[in-house]
Every structure is written in C-alpha cells, then in structure tokens.
Amino acid sequence: MRKEIPAPIIAVLSENMPAHETHASLDNLFSYAEAPGEPPEGSKPVKVQAWLRRANKESETPLIVLGRIIECYMEIPDLEEKRSSLFGEPPLNAKKEFREKLEAILSRCNLTYLPGGIVSDGSSAPSRSLAALIKGRDIPSIDQEFNRALASVISDPREAVSAACNILESVFKIYIADEKLDMPQKQDLQSVWKVVRADLGFSPGILEDDDLKKILTGVLSVVDGIGAFRTHASSAHGQGRTIYNLKPRHARLAIHSAHTIALFVLETWDERKVRKEKISLDK
Known part of the structure; x- marks a missing residue:
C-alpha cells in the first residue's frame, strides 16, 4: 500500500x-x-511545503523521498548540548533540537527512521517495544535483522x-547458546523453537487457564x-511454479x-x- 508523507511531518x-x-541547498537536497518536478516558487517554507505535497501526489514512493531528505538531519553526530556563549548561557543546539522534533513527529505518525535514509511504516507497538528491549543488549544479529525487516516492508x-x-x-x-542447551542437529526455525519452548515451559498442556x-x-x-511463509514466499529460497504476490x-x-513472539x-x-x-x- 502506497503511503504518503503525513501532514504533521510536512508542517515540521x-x-x-x-x-x-x-534556496540552493534546498534545491540540491530535494x-x-x-523529489518530482522543478523547484517551486516562493519563500523557503513555501518551497518545502509545496515540494513535499507534490511528492505525495506524483511520487510512487513518498516515504523514500522523505527518508533521503531527513537523512542529513537524523544522522548528524552527537553534538554537545552545552556550548558557552559570550553571556555564559549555553544555547540549545539547533540541529539537535530539529532532530529531536523529527524523531517525535515520526513516532507520533507511527513511522520509524532507519540508518541509511530509510523511513519505514512497518513499526507497530510490538516492534517499538522489541526495539527498546534489544537496544540495551549486545545482539548485533537481532538488531541487523530487525532493521532489515522494517527497511524492506515497502520496497x-x-x-x-x-528477515522477520x-x-x-x-x-x-x-x-539456546546462553542457557547452555543442546543445539538441535537441524537448526531450522521449527527445530530451535521446539528446544526453546520446552525449556521456557511454553506447552499448552501444562497450563491450567483455558484462555x-x-x-x-x-x-x-x-x-x-x-x-x-519464509520457505514458500520470501527471498530466502527460490520460487517454484507458484509465485506469491506478496504485498507490504x-x-x-x-x-x-x-516481533510479538x-x-x-x-x-x-x-x-x-x-x-x-x-x-x-535467598539461599
């Protein structure tokens, strides 16, 4: 499904x-x-608004346009929050403040920015919760697949x-590795899941609550x-006679x-x- 750039983001x-x-750097950035078409006439605010609205109308993938536009703001290096001025007051860094505004408005519009100029609309509440949970863990394999899944939803x-x-x-x-369990000989999804669910007690037969x-x-x-689904319809395996028409x-x-699981x-x-x-x- 084609998704347009939300109006609140255009406003910000x-x-x-x-x-x-x-004006010149705006023209180069767009x-x-x-972004489709020639630079719109008018002031800089009018130009930005008109060009983004045009992207919504004429571009096949407006979110890709958005991602490339905000990449230079979202991926600035961490800047010092306090810089001394002539009067001893630390002025708020304008670029950092702009980045925080972008992060807030993207979240409000249920969008996620990923490194490389990618804006994804595949981030649900479970996805955001999982992102928060793995952020503090040194698990690059999960982090990599998490970003790859969200980045590829539309494209x-x-x-x-x-990736999912x-x-x-x-x-x-x-x-399995951290809990020092025996890794199954066949390491496909079903085999490793069987080991994990048995160790964690994810067996319906041992639960008393019917719900x-x-x-x-x-x-x-x-x-x-x-x-x-991965076996039959994803990019992990070649296609047979049946071609799955996968949609976002x-x-x-x-x-x-x-992500929920x-x-x-x-x-x-x-x-x-x-x-x-x-x-x-307690012992």
Missing part, C-alpha cells in the same frame, strides 16, 4: 528546514531525494518476510506459519507476528533470570 519540515538551508516485502523469520531464529539460537492455552496454541501455530501488508503481518520470549527469559537471581540471593 517546512517550519524548521528553512533555518538550516539556503534533487538528491528525487521488498519478500526480503522483509525473510531470521529474527526469531536468532533469538532462539541465542537463548491462555488457546493463546499459546495460536503462538505455536504462528511460528510454524512464519517458517513456512503481508510482510507487516509476518513482521508484527514475529520475540518480545514474549525475551521478556519471559528476563523474568526467569530475575527469579533465579532472587532464589540465589
């Missing part, structure tokens, strides 16, 4: 970009972003589905479905499902660690 850009750009749904499945595989393999049983049974089916909405379904596993794992530490301290 047209209000703030003129302070950082000349040309780099492959390459098959690639996004493959890889996220689960990475989480499960790391769990939780239904949910957990569904989770087991979803993991199998994501693995099968299909990729989002796989990503959101994978990965989040549940990591949170359960963390809770178990806390419980073990408490028991150890």
Whole structure:
C-alpha cells in the first residue's frame, strides 16, 4: 500500500528546514531525494511545503523521498548540548533540537527512521517495544535483522518476510547458546523453537487457564506459519511454479507476528533470570 508523507511531518519540515538551508541547498537536497518536478516558487517554507505535497501526489514512493531528505538531519553526530556563549548561557543546539522534533513527529505518525535514509511504516507497538528491549543488549544479529525487516516492508516485502523469520531464529539460537542447551542437529526455525519452548515451559498442556492455552496454541501455530511463509514466499529460497504476490501488508503481518513472539520470549527469559537471581540471593 502506497503511503504518503503525513501532514504533521510536512508542517515540521517546512517550519524548521528553512533555518538550516539556503534556496540552493534546498534545491540540491530535494534533487538528491528525487523529489518530482522543478523547484517551486516562493519563500523557503513555501518551497518545502509545496515540494513535499507534490511528492505525495506524483511520487510512487513518498516515504523514500522523505527518508533521503531527513537523512542529513537524523544522522548528524552527537553534538554537545552545552556550548558557552559570550553571556555564559549555553544555547540549545539547533540541529539537535530539529532532530529531536523529527524523531517525535515520526513516532507520533507511527513511522520509524532507519540508518541509511530509510523511513519505514512497518513499526507497530510490538516492534517499538522489541526495539527498546534489544537496544540495551549486545545482539548485533537481532538488531541487523530487525532493521532489515522494517527497511524492506515497502520496497521488498519478500526480503522483509525473510528477515522477520531470521529474527526469531536468532533469538532462539541465542537463548539456546546462553542457557547452555543442546543445539538441535537441524537448526531450522521449527527445530530451535521446539528446544526453546520446552525449556521456557511454553506447552499448552501444562497450563491450567483455558484462555491462555488457546493463546499459546495460536503462538505455536504462528511460528510454524512464519517458517513456512519464509520457505514458500520470501527471498530466502527460490520460487517454484507458484509465485506469491506478496504485498507490504503481508510482510507487516509476518513482521508484527514475529516481533510479538520475540518480545514474549525475551521478556519471559528476563523474568526467569530475575527469579533465579532472587532464589540465589535467598539461599
């Protein structure tokens, strides 16, 4: 589904970009972003607003245009928050403030900026929660697949589905290694998931609550479905006679499902660690 640049983002850009750009640099930046048409007439705020609105009307992928435009603001190096002035007052760094405004408005519009000038609309609440959870962990494999999945939702749904499945595989393999469990001989998604769910007690048969049983049974089916989806429809394998016409909405379904399950596993794992530490301290 083609997604346009939301109006609140256009408002923030047209209000703030003129302070950082000349007419010439605006023309160069929008040309780099492959925004359609010639530079609009008018003041700098009018030019930014008109060009972004035109991108929404004429560009096939407005979010790609947006990502390239804001890349230079989102990827500035960390700057000193305090710089002395003649009067001893530390003025707020304008570029840092602009970046924070962009981060806030993107989040409000359910968009995510990824390194490399990519704006993704594949970030749901589970995705944002998972991003926060893995941010403090030294797990580059999960972080890489997480970014790859969100970055490919629109441009390459098959690639996004493959990355979504890889996220689960990475989480499960790391769990097995860190908990010193026996790695299965066949290390596909279903095999490593079987080891993890057994160790964490994700078996519907041991639960007393019927409603939780239904949910957990569904989770087991979803993991199998994501693995099968990657096998039959993603970029991880060659296509047979049947060609799947994958859409971004299909990729989002796989990503959101994978992120929800990965989040549940990591949170359960963390809770178990806390419980073990408490028991150890009580002894």
